[in-house]
Amino acid sequence: MMNAYLQIIAVVEMSITCAVLIIYLLQKLFHAELPTPVRIGLLLILGNVFFWPLGLPIELPLAAYVRGVTGELSIVTMLLLWVTLLSPDRKSPFGFKVAIALIAVMFYPLVLGFGMFDPYVWGYGSLPFYASVIVFAIVCGLAGWTQGVWMISLAIVAWSLHWHESANLWDYLLDPFLAIWALYAIAQGIYQKRREKAQSGYLFRAG
Template identity: 70%
Template sequence: MMNQYMQLIALLEMSITCGVVLIILLQKLFQMEFPFAARVALVLFLGNVFFWPLGMSLELPLSAYVRGVTGDLSIVTMLLLWGALLPSPKKTPLGFKAPIALIAIVFYPLALGLGMLDPYAWGYGSIGLLICAVVFAILCGLAGWTKGVWILSVAIIAWAAHWHESANLWDYLLDPFLAIWALLAIPSAIYLKRREKAQSGYLFRAG
């Protein structure tokens, strides 16, 4: 019974996330931001499309097939995506993305067997990893990014409550999609900084 409940929750989360991702893509495609009420309505509609089996040749909901390919997203990734639909969402600071990218660069090679150390094992009840996550959340708060505090807090609470099938804290904090997003954000930030500097130099150039 508990396993069925967890599967249902996972499908519901994935259905909503698929709807959110489609809305984000539509907004980028049309280069416009939909009104908040329209975003909520679209999330409800698309979430239902992905959640309920559509019949025909599909035996499972669309979200089940997506989940079969991607696996469960971390709570951090899921909340970052959902938060993107809030009214006037603030951009995620580079001070959050850069540590995630650095952690991913070290974590994934080691977790995949490169070396004798396995950091993934720390996620099973390691007080050290939990303390690091809490400290990271506090640093987000000190930096003025309260959204990061809430996201990390919810991720830790979800892990403590065994919200997903995994009992590993890493699976609530990090996933490959979050790692790729953070890694791509660094060169993007460098490029934007250089472009702003070049434009500033052009504007103040003599003549």
């Protein structure tokens, strides 16, 4: 019974995430921000399309097949995507992206065996790791990014409630998609800064 409940939760989360991602891509494609009522309406429609088989010649909902390919996303990744739809003007701090990128660059090679220890085991209840996550959330709060505090807090709550199938805290905080997003955002930010600097230098060039 509990396993079936977790499966339903996972499909609901993935359905919402797929809907949010499609709406986000549509806005990027047409270079226009849809009104909030339109976004909510599309979210409901697309979410249902991904959640129900709808008589298609497949046994499972579309979201289940997407989840089979991507696996379960971390709570932080899902919340970042959902907030992007609800509050597109709220950008994640550059420092948060740098921190995620640095953690990912150190974490994934070690998990894959390139090192003497595996930090993944910390996620099974290591008090120092748990304390470091809380400290990271506090730093986000001190930096003025309360949204990050809520995301990390909800990830910890979800882990403590065994909201997903995994019992490891890492899986609620980090996933490859979040790492790729952070690395891409950093590269894009650096490129944008250099472009603005080059344009500024051109505008103020003598003659």
